[in-house]
Amino acid sequence: MVFLEDFTRVSTGLRLPIEGRVERCLRCGRSGIEGRSPDGIRLVIHSQTTELLGDGMLVVPRDCCAVPLPSPGLSRRTGKDPRPPGGH
Numbered sequence: 001m002v003f004l005e006d007f008t009r010v011s012t013g014l015r016l017p018i019e020g021r022v023e024r025c026l027r028c029g030r031s032g033i034e035g036r037s038p039d040g041i042r043l044v045i046h047s048q049t050t051e052l053l054g055d056g057m058l059v060v061p062r063d064c065c066a067v068p069l070p071s072p073g074l075s076r077r078t079g080k081d082p083r084p085p086g087g088h
Contacts, residue, residue, distance in 0.1 A: 004062070006047045007032045027065040041066050 008030045010022045019033045025044040032044035046063040 001052050003050045004047060005050060008046050025065050026067055032064070035061065035064070037066070043067065 005019075007019070007022055010016070010031055012022055012024045012031050014022045016022065016033070022031050022033055023044065024030070025032050025046070027044070028046075030046055032046040035043045035045045037043055043061060043064045044067050045061045046065070048059055048061045048064075051058045051060075
């Protein structure tokens with residue numbers, strides 16, 4: 001069986017049991033869960049398919065955005081530096 005999971009319909013901030021916390025994508029503004037590509041690129045996954053197989057489960061992202069890792073001084077929520085200009 002194949003299941004389609006659409007995280008854009010889930011409220012930001014909600015924690016899902018398996019997938020983790022739903023967050024807002026810094027690139028497009030839609031809801032999604034954080035994941036990684038096989039190359040290690042950070043993704044915000046907006047929808048994915050899950051297929052139950054005889055020997056496990058296959059999860060494939062269907063709609064996602066590649067999002068660069070934030071710098072240590074940047075806010076995760078907005079992607080902007082929370083310090084006032086010229087401040088330290």
